[in-house]
Amino acid sequence: MLDPPMTDHDNAPTDSRPGLADLREVPGFTAALAIGVVVGLGFGLVIPIIPAFARSFGVGVFAATAIVSVFAGVRLVSNLAVGPLIDTIGMRRAVGWGALIVGASSLASAAAPTYWWFLFARGIGGFGSALFLGALVTLTLVTAPASLRGRAVGTIQSSFLIGSSFGPTVGGALAEPLGLRWPFVVYAAACGIAGLVAFSRLPGPEAPTEDDVLPDRSRNPFAGFGQLLRTRELIAALVMMAAVRWTLSGLRFSVVPLFAEDVLSLGPALLGIGLTVASVGQLLLVVPAGRLIDIRGRRPVGVIGFTTFAVVALGFVVLDGTWPFLVAMGAFGLVTGATNPLPAAIVGDVVSKDRAGRAVGVLNTAGDLGSVGGPLVLGALVEGFGFTSAFVTTAALLLAAAALAIRMRETMPATV
Known part of the structure; x- marks a missing residue:
């Protein structure tokens, strides 16, 4: 049986065509946007220099790439744990402490005297990232009116995308004259500012009602996971999330660069342009897509969006x-933006406030499984069977998400 949806906003707008001005009236939403941009910018600052900084300790390529993997791996295994933690300490504190933990990790990375110190510091940052991102999404789902939930998720996602899109350029510019350690210092400062803004500007926790509190919450922080996984709608959201992240990490960032070089004979410059086009397309559509799912519903956008995504993935097979x-690549970015806000919006529709942190933790786990599994599985398929197998497999996963969207009920709350 579904939990009561998060629709307890008596002042929810009655307009069926929500606008950004309505979101600005949501307590703390503007602060959350600023936090997303600042942390996204800091994250982008260090991305291009992490492998080079790791190799400065005299390690090989595998050890250098392991620095990237440990951050994602720790975040993956932390997601289920931080969900109950968010529900326990409150979303504002979780956002603030998560940002500060990432900041401390980045500062420790800047001061790293050895490779192993650097590896450990980045791992701690993975836990902070899981806590921060999970709490920020949970806060968005809980505080935004039900009629604006899709738009709110899309706008928060765009804030992080804006920051992370410009971050690599700034990070590269800083590293050139100042050295590889300084971008980590700037990232730490950005996270510190974000943490302070979270503590001072985000809305505080509301006192839970008697119906909201899980009976065994104090004894078992993982209570409710089994019930969360019994709903068809939540399962659809989990598959959608995994499919989007699988396609991003597995195709866009792993297989497509190799395909462009080996099959299309494109150089690094044209590949870079293609990846930029995809990023711009995603950024352009993520907010309008959030609005669309608030107007037309979650189910039709899921069916059309993921079916189109599958067609785009298959289209790479015939490129020349x-x-x-x-x-x-432009189409790739657009369909990514169109489908990105949907899983979180569905979770917000079907899960009660008290279980929101747990549900977002499960959702992020599904996404990180896609991010980790996509490159590994598709890389093995390309080695064994060629590039076509990777595109066909990904299209099949996206079609499975579309099929689950067909079978799920419409979760969008009725207009008040």
Whole structure:
């Protein structure tokens, strides 16, 4: 049986065509946007220099890439634990402490005297990232009116995308004259500012009602996971989340660069342009897509969005030439933006406030499983069977998400 949806906003707008001005009236939403931009910018600052900084300790390529993997791996195994933690300490504190933990990790990375110190510091940052991102999404789902939930998720996602898109350029510029350690210092400062803003500007926890409190919450912080996984709608959201992250990490960031080089004979410059086109397309559509799912519903957007995503993935099989590649990358970005806000919005529709942190933790776990599994599985498929197998497998996963969208009930709350 579904939990009571988070629709207890008596002042929810009655307009069926929500606007950004309505979101600005949500307590703490503007502060949450600023936090997303600042942390996203800091994250982007260090991304291009992490492998180079790792290799400065005299390690090889595998050890350098392990620094990237440990952050994602720790975040993956932390997601289920931080969900109950968010529900226990409150979303404002979780956002604030998560940002500060990432900041401390980045500062420790800047001061790292050895490779192993650097590896450990980045691992701690993975836990902070899981806590921060999980709490920020949970806060968005709980505080935004039900009629604006999709738009709110899309707007928060866009804030992080804006920051992370410009971050690599700034980080590269800083590293050139100042050295590889300084971007980590700037990232630490950005996270410190974000943490202070969270503690001072985000809304505090509301006192839970008698119906909201789980009976065994004090004895078992993981209570409720089994019930969360019994709903068809939540399962659909989990598959959608895993499919989007699988496609991003597995295709866009892993297989497509190799495909562009080996099959299309494109150089690094054209590949970089293609990846930029995809990022811009995603950024352009993520907010309008959030609005669309608030107007037309979660189910139709899921069916059309993931079916189109599958067609785009299959389209790479027949690509030939630079311009078709750039067009395909633009389409890739657009369908990514169109589907990105949907899983979190569905979770917000079907899960009660008290279990929101747990549900977001489960959702992020599904996403990180896709992020980790996509490159590994698709890389093995390409080695064994060629590039076509990777595109066909990904399309099948996206079609499975579309099929689950067909079978789920419409979760969008009725207009008040």
